[in-house]
Amino acid sequence: xxxxxxxxxxxxxxxxxxxxxxxxxxxxxxxxxxxxxxxxxxxxxxxxxxxxxxxxxxxxxxxxxxxxxxxxxxxxxxxxxxxxxxxxxxxxxxxxxxxxxxxxxxxxxxxxxxxxxxxxxxxxxxxxxxxxxxxxxxxxxxxxxxxxxxxxxxxxxxxxxxxxxxxxxxxxxxxxxxxxxxxxxxxx
Numbered sequence: 001x002x003x004x005x006x007x008x009x010x011x012x013x014x015x016x017x018x019x020x021x022x023x024x025x026x027x028x029x030x031x032x033x034x035x036x037x038x039x040x041x042x043x044x045x046x047x048x049x050x051x052x053x054x055x056x057x058x059x060x061x062x063x064x065x066x067x068x069x070x071x072x073x074x075x076x077x078x079x080x081x082x083x084x085x086x087x088x089x090x091x092x093x094x095x096x097x098x099x100x101x102x103x104x105x106x107x108x109x110x111x112x113x114x115x116x117x118x119x120x121x122x123x124x125x126x127x128x129x130x131x132x133x134x135x136x137x138x139x140x141x142x143x144x145x146x147x148x149x150x151x152x153x154x155x156x157x158x159x160x161x162x163x164x165x166x167x168x169x170x171x172x173x174x175x176x177x178x179x180x181x182x183x184x185x186x187x188x
Contacts, residue, residue, distance in 0.1 A: 009175065012168035019161025026154030033150035035086045042082025042089065049075030091142040098138025098145065105132030 026033040052072035059065045082089040108128030112121045138145040 007171070009168045009172035012164050012171060016161045016164030016166075016168060019157045019164060021161075023154045023156070023158025023161055026150055026157060030147040030150035030154070033154065034090045034146045037150070038082050038086040038090045038093070041093075042079045042086070045075050045079030045082060047079075049073070049077075049079055087143075090146040094138050094142040094146045094149070098135045098140075098142065101131045101135025101138065103135075105129060105135060 049072045052068060052075060056065055056068050056072070059068050105128040108124050108131060112124035112128065
């Protein structure tokens with residue numbers, strides 16, 4: 001972890017401008033953003049499958065070896081599927097995410113009413129309802145939900161980019177004030 005205020009203002013500015021550019025591009029072309037993310041994930045799954053299968057010979061026991069082979073083959077199949085059919089893979093991943101959120105929401109609400117009595121029970125109930133609602137929306141519209149995820153990623157990148165640009169100028173101004181002997185640039 002590092003202190004953002006100790007970074008050079010030019011570093012902050014560069015990171016901020018890259019964040020803004022990424023955010024704008026992700027929101028301008030959410031379908032491309034989703035496709036790129038799915039392709040990256042597919043590449044990761046392929047690599048995971050290859051690495052998993054490469055260790056089969058070192059796994060003790062026939063049962064465990066079979067499980068490792070199955071895991072490696074499934075990773076390869078999923079990776080190839082994601083690379084060959086990114087649109088369908090994105091919708092499928094979003095559908096699974098939606099199912100997970102619905103289940104998680106139900107579990108959170110049930111947990112809120114189990115165990116010790118707590119005044120913070122409403123936080124679990126609220127969180128569970130939000131998870132369930134988002135999950136239901138993802139299940140009802142997996143393709144649009146995938147595009148929505150791209151928009152959220154783009155918006156986050158844009159907001160952080162703007163924040164870093166502002167921070168860059170705050171750091172620059174602070175450095176200018178704390179070191180009056182430092183030569184000032186001709187542009188400002």
